Amino acid sequence: MYLKSLILILTLTITLSAHGHESIVDSVSVEYGSGNKTNLLRVALQNNWSAPVWRFSKSQIDGYWDFSLAQWRGRRYQQMDRHQWITAIGVTPVFRWQKSERRGLYGELGIGAYLLSDLYNNNGRRFSTRFQFGDHIGMGYRWDQAEFGLRFQHFSNAGIKKPNHGVNFFTIRYAQQF
Numbered sequence: 557m558y559l560k561s562l563i564l565i566l567t568l569t570i571t572l573s574a575h576g577h578e579s580i581v582d583s584v585s586v587e588y589g590s591g592n593k594t595n596l597l598r599v600a601l602q603n604n605w606s607a608p609v610w611r612f613s614k615s616q617i618d619g620y621w622d623f624s625l626a627q628w629r630g631r632r633y634q635q636m637d638r639h640q641w642i643t644a645i646g647v648t649p650v651f652r653w654q655k656s657e658r659r660g661l662y663g664e665l666g667i668g669a670y671l672l673s674d675l676y677n678n679n680g681r682r683f684s685t686r687f688q689f690g691d692h693i694g695m696g697y698r699w700d701q702a703e704f705g706l707r708f709q710h711f712s713n714a715g716i717k718k719p720n721h722g723v724n725f726f727t728i729r730y731a732q733q734f
Contacts (some may be wrong), residue, residue: 589727593631593679594668600624622648630678646670667691685713703727
């Protein structure tokens, strides 16, 4: 299932990037993580905001839209040694603090909306809704066309309906700029 998701995102990226010089896709990323006896593989497309939100002397706060497709694999479905596969699609506005030349260390945070293919029920944690909010805080390093980062990500429905145990992931992320 991971491979199918990755192929779909890469095909979409190539298609969208091929439409002239003004592409709506600025980068593609791959992320892998683990938490609460669940593994996550996520692929995403990013669209940078046209201007920084705030400028400082040598740094700025800018951001991007992150459109993602992920596969979750729970290893303790219904608290038994069974697997649960969940597909998640989401969109997240991400704020990033970085140097003005957009290279070097960065810090970021985002809060987005996700739709899950099924109700999460793994390792004693359950969701009562397929709609979830996903927030993350991360840091990393960006070179000219590539970046590597680490993230802490939390998913929950913000108390819309109980139970709402939430799920946390620690992830590593690689992104390639166009």
